[in-house]
Amino acid sequence: MAIIQASFMSEALERQVGFTAIIPEGAGKDGSFEPLPTLYLLAGYSGNGFFWVSHYTVEELSSELRLAIIMPDAENHFYTDDDTFGYGWGRFVGEELVNFTRQVFPLSRRREDTVIGGFSMGGYGALLNGLRYRETFGHIVSVSAAILTGGPEETDRLGPSGDGDRFFRSLFGDPARVSGSHHDPRAQASAALQAGVTPELYMAVGKSDFLRDVNEAFRDHLTAIGYPDFLFEEEEGEHEAAFAEAHLFRGLKRALNGEK
Amino acid sequence: MAIIQASFMSEALERQVGFTAIIPEGAGKDGSFEPLPTLYLLAGYSGNGFFWVSHYTVEELSSELRLAIIMPDAENHFYTDDDTFGYGWGRFVGEELVNFTRQVFPLSRRREDTVIGGFSMGGYGALLNGLRYRETFGHIVSVSAAILTGGPEETDRLGPSGDGDRFFRSLFGDPARVSGSHHDPRAQASAALQAGVTPELYMAVGKSDFLRDVNEAFRDHLTAIGYPDFLFEEEEGEHEAAFAEAHLFRGLKRALNGEK
Amino acid sequence: MAIIQASFMSEALERQVGFTAIIPEGAGKDGSFEPLPTLYLLAGYSGNGFFWVSHYTVEELSSELRLAIIMPDAENHFYTDDDTFGYGWGRFVGEELVNFTRQVFPLSRRREDTVIGGFSMGGYGALLNGLRYRETFGHIVSVSAAILTGGPEETDRLGPSGDGDRFFRSLFGDPARVSGSHHDPRAQASAALQAGVTPELYMAVGKSDFLRDVNEAFRDHLTAIGYPDFLFEEEEGEHEAAFAEAHLFRGLKRALNGEK
């Protein structure tokens, strides 16, 4: 298993970007070669890719599941193509990062081997881009997702302390119009259903999480539209690393080993 | 000399940020201690801090001048507090990064030992923040500066290919109002003069540089207002690394050793 | 707090060496400056400096105790000046690394602020060098120390699987003569006592640790010679990270805060 810190020139962001990766050995010593299943793992607000290595046991995740893990630096952009600068953060994680890492590591190109997951801001990013880039990702693992695109009443839970409204408008545009836009995972779920391409979806949220309500609302939407293959788990817990770790693991085992 | 890659939690940006640093030994073996003069070195568009180490001979700069060099990751924000998100990139490099690095490395806190410099976007950042945070920086070394805050006619030379106007507005706000704003180094130069605190200023630009005109315009402004201590050098050369390296070196020797 | 990966040219080892460091902010925003207490933290067999960051919660150690932590790469040399190549690993950690890091970070030069600690091979290295460089280190925190310099009967517990004897001879020389040599912490403890300079010493070992006997033997030696200031703790536990983490923390709180 290699622990890797890497940088490359991103076209979507027009600059050098960093990511952290864990790559288990990809083939037996006999030389047979079997491309690796891969998790694109998205950090929460204020985190970066390295944070997963220094604060979580992602090495164990990787070795237990024989899983490549790609952890991009997050930079607080919610993994969406913003409405001001036009930085293509959605395109970056959903498209460019996948294409790039598939060229520099021996990753499987099969949809069923490709997972997007994350915690908090990263849980939102996993839902949004997993559904939007549904031809790429066969599985979504979202924990404690910061789904704050419901409308104006959610702006104060978003982003920088004290200036949620400004941040919301720069990122998502007019709060009154964000619902249904390309920032809205609900709209993407409906689109996925209509297209007949629905990634298997696992969501978890703690009963004491301050984002419990928006996760439940998203679950209700999935139920209402008849999204075919999802599991929603609500358990004791807060918005914290220990909950994230346990449920990422559970969601990944379900996604990759079929443990239901 | 230590070559360092570091990260810390930025308050201005509300997240983990990275920087690269070169720290020469700070004291003789006898235990005497003399804090280090320091260069905050700002990368151009698309670059990051590590780029200076992989593409320039900054180690030699550091050892020849006994100079600590702090190279933040740039992320294409022009080192200014933007007009949309409110990301405090100016405050970050001019204030937080200086305060932070002075606590984790043995850096001089004296104004005359503290230099801000850069190339292209970083040259602009050095001018803007060197003048704005004039109580902190005693010297500015700007090479091939991307001073594009003159007005609407400059938006197409800025930022992402093909969408300069949108980028300009997100970063600097209304092009018609950017002149005189907190993004405008001319306004900062005038303010510095008025306050009676004027960092020593070195500028260089190549005769074939596509940004020659805006550098000359800035020089003309300095002359017009009677800025006391600046040197403007125009020589054969383009907008490129070799020119940057040679003139950073020259500007730094002037700043630190008094070579005029 | 900065998390740092660094490299520099070592004179003792005649080459580029790497280390990992955690440096908390060293001074308040008012500019007052108080050099940091420092832990030199030595990894066990097969580990390196980065391992502490990826597998232990050293960030919390650092912030809770306002402690700089310097974690050298270990390279399986038991932190001693070997008997073949002459690589000065003892001199490196006990002298050069201390001198170097005191020049590039704002570390206290006071003996009572300087701790050496480690786990397993690193616990041995902390005892050996803490006692040998007793003018530098005021405190030693040794957990599950691999003190295998008692004589020939210990060679099979040392180093590479299957070739302990060869490894022992290359590292320590003739097994029959290692006792009393510069590799022997017992000899160093006696020398420290004779010199009247005795670092405060904390040792811990698990009751199920395969190295329990050699730790007890060292404790008996300390008692026999009347070493003045040491605490030996034996508790439930094995030779493992969880035990190491808990007892490093305890030893450090005792060393720095006087918690007895």
Added chain:
Amino acid sequence: MAIIQASFMSEALERQVGFTAIIPEGAGKDGSFEPLPTLYLLAGYSGNGFFWVSHYTVEELSSELRLAIIMPDAENHFYTDDDTFGYGWGRFVGEELVNFTRQVFPLSRRREDTVIGGFSMGGYGALLNGLRYRETFGHIVSVSAAILTGGPEETDRLGPSGDGDRFFRSLFGDPARVSGSHHDPRAQASAALQAGVTPELYMAVGKSDFLRDVNEAFRDHLTAIGYPDFLFEEEEGEHEAAFAEAHLFRGLKRALNGEK
């Protein structure tokens, strides 16, 4: 192109080891996949893998030749299995590192796509291991090689200043017996010829290089035994980076593009 710093657990060295890598994109956007030709690039005495990135233009080498470059940390062991500790540095670079990197990056497993090269100590390592692991490496590019296994009269040019003899004995064993041993590239060249598996070999040395004589002696040996496919270039130059860079480039173009 990704610039990568990585670490993994080496079996040959029984510990975490680091390496630096440059991996160009391995496949077009259409999804076709063509494994990368690879250079294992060995640093000189006192260097490490990162040194190639900070002091050489290896990024350009990689992009111009579409070449993966793997740069291990060297640790002054001359890339040979030493005669004291038994550290398997030859086995590490010739076998384990190749096997490992072929599993975590999309590298060609074909002999003709696999090059070993280096400068000074690394030039020696490239010759020794390229010839020893001749089934793996189709090409050797050796610049200014430190081939110091001729006998006792060479010990003073080896390793640590002032103690060449001790270093020699620890590394290579008895100077009188090193000729013909597994440390001797001449013996490996003869063995390769006998086995009928001879990597294409490029050597260069400067006319003012203090190691010119041992390179010429090796050339004479190759000529004497009738080694089939080698080019020896001797040009103006010293034992220095500029010479190394120019001739690595030349040797690689010859190896990969057939430029003779």
